[in-house]
Amino acid sequence: MIMSLGLLPLLATCFCLEVFDGHLGAQAASVLDADQTLIWGPGLETNVVLPARFFYIQAVDSSGTNLTASPGEKTFEVKMKSAVEQFPRIWVQVLDRRDGSFLVRYRMYATYTDLQIHILHKEKHVGKSPYTLKGPVYHEGCDCPEPSGSVWEAHMHCPQAFAQIDQDLSVFTTVDPDRNAREIPPRFRQRQSLCHYTIKDNKVHIKTFGEHVGFRIFMDAVLLSLTRKVHLPDVEFFVNLGDWPLEKRKPTEEIHPIFSWCGSNSSRDIVMPTYDLTESVLETMGRVSLDMMSVQGNTGPAWPEKNATAFWRGRDSRRERLELVKLSRAHPDLIDAAFTNFFFFKHDESLYGPLVKHVSFFDFFKVRFFKVRGPLFLYLTSQRRSPDLSAHLQYKYQINIDGTVAAYRLPYLLAGDSVVFKVDSAYYEHFYKQLRAWEHYVPVRADLGDLLEKIQWARDHDSEVRMKIKNKKRSPPPTWTYHFTNNLFLFKLRLLSGKSTRKKVIIVKLRDLNVVNV
Numbered sequence: 072m073i074m075s076l077g078l079l080p081l082l083a084t085c086f087c088l089e090v091f092d093g094h095l096g097a098q099a100a101s102v103l104d105a106d107q108t109l110i111w112g113p114g115l116e117t118n119v120v121l122p123a124r125f126f127y128i129q130a131v132d133s134s135g136t137n138l139t140a141s142p143g144e145k146t147f148e149v150k151m152k153s154a155v156e157q158f159p160r161i162w163v164q165v166l167d168r169r170d171g172s173f174l175v176r177y178r179m180y181a182t183y184t185d186l187q188i189h190i191l192h193k194e195k196h197v198g199k200s201p202y203t204l205k206g207p208v209y210h211e212g213c214d215c216p217e218p219s220g221s222v223w224e225a226h227m228h229c230p231q232a233f234a235q236i237d238q239d240l241s242v243f244t245t246v247d248p249d250r251n252a253r254e255i256p257p258r259f260r261q262r263q264s265l266c267h268y269t270i271k272d273n274k275v276h277i278k279t280f281g282e283h284v285g286f287r288i289f290m291d292a293v294l295l296s297l298t299r300k301v302h303l304p305d306v307e308f309f310v311n312l313g314d315w316p317l318e319k320r321k322p323t324e325e326i327h328p329i330f331s332w333c334g335s336n337s338s339r340d341i342v343m344p345t346y347d348l349t350e351s352v353l354e355t356m357g358r359v360s361l362d363m364m365s366v367q368g369n370t371g372p373a374w375p376e377k378n379a380t381a382f383w384r385g386r387d388s389r390r391e392r393l394e395l396v397k398l399s400r401a402h403p404d405l406i407d408a409a410f411t412n413f414f415f416f417k418h419d420e421s422l423y424g425p426l427v428k429h430v431s432f433f434d435f436f437k438v439r440f441f442k443v444r445g446p447l448f449l450y451l452t453s454q455r456r457s458p459d460l461s462a463h464l465q466y467k468y469q470i471n472i473d474g475t476v477a478a479y480r481l482p483y484l485l486a487g488d489s490v491v492f493k494v495d496s497a498y499y500e501h502f503y504k505q506l507r508a509w510e511h512y513v514p515v516r517a518d519l520g521d522l523l524e525k526i527q528w529a530r531d532h533d534s535e536v537r538m539k540i541k542n543k544k545r546s547p548p549p550t551w552t553y554h555f556t557n558n559l560f561l562f563k564l565r566l567l568s569g570k571s572t573r574k575k576v577i578i579v580k581l582r583d584l585n586v587v588n589v
Contacts, residue, residue, distance in 0.1 A: 101132040103142050103192060110190060110198040113557060114177065117204040118226035120300050121556055122211045123355035125176040125364055128190065128197070138171030147197065149175050152187035159183055162356055166368025174552070176364050178356040179210035216273060216302045220568060223301040228553075229561045234504040236565050239334070239341040242322045246569075248307045255309050255327050256280050264312035266290065270303050270567065275587040286312040289346035291587050292353050297563060304568045314476045316340040330566070333477045336497045343566060344501050344559050347479045352559050363486050363555040370488035371464025374537060381492055381526050382466035383408040384427070387416045388474035391494065394519055395472060396423050405526045408470065468529060470522075471512070473498055482555050485511060490529060490536055494519065501562060502554060 112126025113119035128147055130138040144167035153159040160180040165173055175190075186208045190200040209215045217223040252267065259265050263281030268290070270276070275294045279287065290310050297303055311317050311331040316338035320326045331340035351362040371377065383395060387410055399408035400423075409427040410418075418426070469489040471481050477498035484491045493512040508514040513529065513536075515522050529536045 101136075101138060101142075103130050103138070103146065104133045104135075105192045105195045105197045107131040107133075107135055108192070108197045109137075110200070110202075112175075113228070113553075114175065115188065115202050115204070116226075117206050117208055118217075119228075119557065120209050120211070120213075121560075122296070122353050122357070123176050123178045123362075123364065123556075125174060125552065125556070128173040128175060130171045130173070140171060141167050141169040142171070143167075146192060147173055147175075148191045149177075150189040150191070151177065152189060152201070153183045154185060156181075156183070159186070164356065164368075166364065168367050169370060169373070174364055174367050176356065179208070180212075182207055182209050182213050182215075184208070211296070212299070214299045216298060216300060218302050220301055220304065220564060224561065224564070227557055227561055229565075230558070233501075233558075233562055233565055235342055235501050236562070238504075239339075240569065242326060242339060243328055246328060251307070251309065251327060255329070258327070259309075259311070259317055259329070266310045266312060267307070268294070268310060269307045270294070270298075271305050273298050273302050277587050284312055286346055289349050293349050293560075293563060295587065296353060297560060297567075300560065301564065303564070306567050306569070308567070311340065316476075332479075333498050333500050335476070335499070341566065342499070342501045344555075344562060345479050348482055348555060349559065352556055355556075361483060363482060363552055366483050366486045367552070369464070374467065374488070377467040377489070378407075378465045379467050379530050379533075380404070381406045381408075381468040381470050381522075382489075383470040383472065384411055384429075385472075385474065385478075386410060386412040386414055387418075387423075388414070389472070390416075391517065391519065392472055392474070393423065395470065395522075398519060398522065400424055402523060405523055406470070407466070468492055468526060470494070470515075486552070486555075492522065492525065494522075505554065 108131045109129040110126060113121070114124035114126035130142050130146065132138060144165075146167075147165055149163050149165055151159045151161045151163060161177050161183075162180075163175065163177040165175050167173055184207050186204045188200070188202040188204070190197045190202070207215075217226070256265065256267070260280050263283045264286065265280040266284060266287050267278045267280070268275065275291070275298060277287065277291070287310075290312075294303075309327070309329050311329050314332060316329075316331045316333065316335050318326055318329050318339040319337060320339065322339065326339050329340050330343050331338075332343065332345045334340050334342040351359050355362040355364060383399075383406070385392060387393060392410075393416060395406070395408045396410060399406035410423055411427060411429045413426070467489055468491075469484050469487070470492045471478050471484055472494040473496045477496060477500050479500070481491070481493070481500065482502070491512040492515050493506075493508075494515045495517040506512065513525055515525060
């Protein structure tokens, strides 16, 4: 059913934070009411410690109706005040989400007591501003762990359970650290990218196996970040630094607990957030430009002005990608898909067309650093690409299709302002159980047999697609921002503590490992 525009005010009262089909001109005459404007989010709470804290502003007019179009990117001014420092070392950004709401994020470089947040519109306080964060407000680098894991989880508003964790841990009724330390290294050493971590007395220790273990930097970083926030339980575990899941034995066999970036239908690895997502959260307002917050302030043209063609760029890391590009060449009116590089297959230009200029992933939503992965993902490079805002930002539809494993770009696509066409996959990331077809994405068969049909359907039902699929943040808190920031740390803690109804925490030993330093 196609929703009428008359329902927009009702949807907006549910704090819908996606871009609607509202007309900028229709709301230009609305007068913003500073007193009725809504402000909420974890960045207004003292004990929610994140690399970059954040909260939301929903503009409301004098009639009490939420605005559904941008009142202007300079509408609100946010200032941080400290009683002990005239100019607090805090970087603040106000991101216009172009739907009447704003995301405010700030990164602290020092700890302050009773920090005040002033939110102003035309020099008048908005909502209940100023907001005071009582007590010490810690910055990301503060080594100030909460002694109690349960108290910290309550501060962070941890969900009662993570379905993926419960599933992954369900096959381990008991865990024998001695057996794991004895059997796992020789079994998987040939993969050349394995780490044995031990956390003891809130210190992180590590032993690496293999020549190519550079990707440990991402795991090291998130573990050290956690130890600064909460006292971690004593635990031992092995991490697979490659992309492919390792444990292929059946549950009836002697399987080993291995933490991996992604899982598959044919493996039994314990899935954790990917290195890409981990880095983007830890380095929000830092070394990376693309993260789950910045993507919301860089959505490109308004929906009616976007190109109604399904867009994809990437390399040849899966055969289905070859078929996608051939499909695009046969139906350029529906799909714009092209390769930026060939590595796995022979480049036949008559079949796949010429290579096109690399489009930085943040050209979906501006520019970022790119990590280039080889066939065994044994090296890491970072290079800044030139932004090409005529690319991804212009398209209504984005195709998400596996590469060697799950396509790690999916979180950013979900947070963006395009409809995601997700090709069915045997691989999954830690959050896939929270996804619902036809609400968060349009499902596409693995063989791409229904892709053309569904793109045409989306074109024919443009308003319905936007309302039913793209408006996926209809209740506070905004699902994806919370899930990929707060919950990244909570997910890690739950994994490390083994908080599942089917697994008990095991006493661990130190086994000639090196301490991981900050």
